[in-house]
Amino acid sequence: MFARTKRLTLRPGWPEDAAPLAQAIAHEGVVTKLSRVPWPYGEADARDFLSQPNDRDDFRLMITAHGDVTEPRLIGVVGLHREGDGHELGYWLTPDAWGRGYATEAARHVVAIARHALGLKRLTAGHFMDNPASGNVLRKLGFRPTGSGPQFSLARGREVECVRMELNLDETPHPMPIAA
Numbered sequence: 001m002f003a004r005t006k007r008l009t010l011r012p013g014w015p016e017d018a019a020p021l022a023q024a025i026a027h028e029g030v031v032t033k034l035s036r037v038p039w040p041y042g043e044a045d046a047r048d049f050l051s052q053p054n055d056r057d058d059f060r061l062m063i064t065a066h067g068d069v070t071e072p073r074l075i076g077v078v079g080l081h082r083e084g085d086g087h088e089l090g091y092w093l094t095p096d097a098w099g100r101g102y103a104t105e106a107a108r109h110v111v112a113i114a115r116h117a118l119g120l121k122r123l124t125a126g127h128f129m130d131n132p133a134s135g136n137v138l139r140k141l142g143f144r145p146t147g148s149g150p151q152f153s154l155a156r157g158r159e160v161e162c163v164r165m166e167l168n169l170d171e172t173p174h175p176m177p178i179a180a
Contacts, residue, residue, distance in 0.1 A: 003109045007067030013050040020074040022046040024094040031155040033131040039155035078106040089125040115169045129161040
């Protein structure tokens, strides 16, 4: 599965992405905002991540910036994974890509894939309380808070307060902006 916007390409990860992926995510300020990522994070972790199978509705896409940068480069990951009987949206960006709207742009396309290509009816997501920027991205996508509670953070090695959110994909039909 691939998607392209004016500034981004979303694509599956390949083994040769291990070094750039490790470089992009290996920042304590990134990893500690995620629940399932170890700290420190190295190239072996990236290889393990890239070796995980992707399928139709449980996938991770590399986010490559190309529109407003001098050279295309991997800046993050976005995807859906099965969580219980539903699907959860997840994403992260490397620090020098923060504040440019990339997370919203990439996640908007994954939401469109979920709605139009996969026919999903609902998505969930969450963000740690100390990561309000991620909550802003989710609100821009139409997610609404459903509650809060502790969520384990592997990098922190402890439970951290998390805001849970939900998006009903039937409520606001949108035309599909991409082919999936």
